[in-house]
Amino acid sequence: MDASVNDLLASKYDIRLSKPEDAITILETGLAGMIFIPDDIDEKFFDLKNGVLGETFQKLVNYRFPIAVVLPADHDFGLRVTELAREHSKHPIIRFCQDIDDAKAWMTQFLF
Template sequence: MMNITIASEHRLVIQDKTQVADAISLCLGTDGLLLTENDVGHDFFRLESGVAGELLQKLVNYGVKTAFVCPDPSAYGQRFSELALEHSTHPHVRFFRAPQEAIDWLRAGGGASA
């Protein structure tokens, strides 16, 4: 059985960079993390804030497979939409439009084939 951390079930909301460590520590030793738009604050979508960059980099550094559900990345601007597209095939952190796709990818081990 897979041990996937679902952020909302742990009341994890990443509002700023100070909460990145909380997310990482919650996921260590698990098979992955499922995040949605509701699990991050406004600054996550403002790439110039650095919240998304720091979170995504730490997740990769610590080997935490992460699926981020965002039905319409373009709603957050062109730069964020480009980030989501760049991560559509990333081996550790991927963006998905539907929750079931994200869960399926995590259950499959988060490999190259979704």
């Protein structure tokens, strides 16, 4: 069966970004990558003081598991998250995109 970029949507597997252990759940899917939209992300995930985002992203980078995070320009997570998204706009493993179409387009390179 050919993989489709729509098969990489986190919501299809009821996976959310909320705690560091979610990285293991993501890796265990065996998928080529995963796309997260705002509804798939706990608002505490973007509280950079708690370290959850950093620990989760580091595990995914260590295992070279690509994820796209859809984060619209008008998000409410603050300036530091905007800076983080800008820093990751060209990252090879963790990519922030402003809309789902950009996320899907970037993720197609990882499909077999």
